[in-house]
Amino acid sequence: MGQGTVNRLEIALAAIDAANAHDPDTTEGQPAAQLYGQRMSAELSRLFPDASAPLQIAARGQHIERWIMKRQEFPEGRAGYLEWRTELAKHHAKRVGEIMLQAGYDRADAERAGRMIRKEGIKRDPEVQALEDVICFTFLKWYFAPFAPTQDPAKLERIVVKTARKMSAQGRARVLDEFDLPETLAAAFRPRA
Structure with a gap:
């Protein structure tokens, strides 16, 4: 073709x-x-x-x-x-x-x-941010469960916090709606005061 x-x-x-x-x-x-x-x-x-x-x-x-x-x-x-x-x-x-x-x-x-x-322009360019949100969702949906048990709990929490920081506010809100995370990890996705 x-x-x-x-x-x-x-x-x-x-x-x-x-x-x-x-x-x-x-x-x-x-x-x-x-x-x-x-x-x-x-x-x-x-x-x-x-x-x-x-x-x-x-x-x-x-x-x-x-x-x-x-x-x-x-x-x-x-x-x-x-x-x-x-x-x-x-x-x-x-x-x-x-x-x-x-x-x-x-x-x-x-x-x-x-x-x-x-990732040039993350947090400033809507498409770069959209890609980052997709990366984070893909990680959480497909790779987090097998990855989590291989990590020390404190290190895992730091990884989740870093993941949440990279996401848009809308992306973090969707994570809270779509994933059943333990409270210690879900806190990273909650709106910041």
């Missing part, structure tokens, strides 16, 4: 899925990055049904080829962790941009998706 038959959004999403199909982690029965991207798209569609094409592509490609840059390749500690996350975000943005250009999007749209993936 050519671009006339399949629109460029479908082409871009399919290319991201194809790239993520190479993830060697198939713990949940399909490549982890591919499954994560599909879950991100489902949450985006549910939370922001009118999302722009760059936001839809950024959500699907937010972890594109995440497995190729391993945490162990970076220094230990918080500084090494942050460096790893920054380099991953740059890689994800670059790959998504390449895919968008190949699918027929212009450079401005590709750069827009890249800024979202790199």
